[in-house]
Amino acid sequence: MSDLINVPPSDDWQPLLDIANHLFSARRFNDVLYQVVREIAARMEILRCSIVFVDERRETAYVVATHEASEANRIPLDLKKYPEFVQAIETKETVFIPNALQYPPLAPFREELQAISLRSIVVHPLIQDEKVLGNLILRISSARFITPQEIQFSAWIGRLAGSAIRNAHYYEMLIEERNHLERLATIDFLTDTFNHRYFSTRLEEEFNRAIRYNLSLACILLDVDDFKWINDTYGHRNGDMILREVASMIKGTIRKTDFLARYGGEEFVILLPQTDLGGGYQEGERIRRAVREHSYGDLTRAKRVTLSLGVATFPEKTIETADHLIRAADRALYQAKRLGKDRTERFVSTD
Secondary structure, three states, X not given: OXXXXXXXXXXXXXXXXXXXHHHHHOOOHHHHHHHHHHHHHHHOOOOEEEEEEEOOOXXXXXXXXXXXXXXXXXXXEEHHHOHHHHHHHHHOOOEEEOOHHHOHHHHHHHHHHHHXXXXXXXXXXXXXXXXXXXXXXXXXXXXXXXXXXXXXHHHXXXXXXXXXXXXXXXXXHHHHHHHHHHHHHHEXXXXXXXXXXXXXXXXXXXXXXXXXXXXXXXXXXEEEOOHHHHHHHHOHHHHHHHHHHHHHHHHOOOOOOOEEEEEEOOEEEEEEEOOOHHHHHHHHHHHHHHHHHOOOHHHHOOOOOOEEEEEEEXXXXXXXXXXXXXXXXXXXXXXXXXXXXXXXXXXXXXX
């Protein structure tokens, strides 16, 4: 079949140019795969157009796209049952079976092929940087004969697909790397919570959202009591371990919609959307009790790890900005410290 596909279609370049534009505008890997099978199915009268990828050992193929379904779910195929797939993979050339019913390797499946009115099979290798990824497969019904021009046309789409798949793969790698870098910029690595910088951004966003939609927003500022004593007594490595444990306890207590960040040192801050002062206080008490009752091993035999927490909410008559909200929570935290620590205090304006 190599002579048939080594020259471009002579009659009309425009369909290939259109398809190339569609394929190379698709950024996602799966989008490219489905664009290929749908473009062919839209232009040719076929029973099925599908793409399979093969594993490294070339023992199993996986259906990754088919034009009749939006998801193929990587259906596994035993390559021993598909010699035409193996031939295309090993030779890196198109395999054309004009009459599948007379193809000896398919003799055991003749009744099944007749039931679906299958006449011909075309298998194109999908090649990326000299490596065969899998096959582009066309199945043609007994109602018609596929033309050499159609085989040539689909082969060129397969070639385009190899390049488009490579581009999509690189694009997804770049997106993954960008997401990783964005995470690095927002995470406090000691506690695996968000950092102060990202918290400042989210605080403004949540506060503006609360204003716009007339929603309540609670803020809890909390501090590990006597943390300097913990560091001086047990050392900074153990102090860091306690901070990680505290962060883990908080994450296990708050809702998925709540936002936790390390505010600095031994301080953490939590934003609770659509939560009033009473709800914020109850959440603070749940966190305080969870941390107080948690066992930190030998490190806490002499003294429990406890928290002091300050809760403030919007709307409140003296809170007009995001900065006012965090300052109010800080004042409530100071009150909790002043009253003996290991407690939760609410900010209530006296104006």
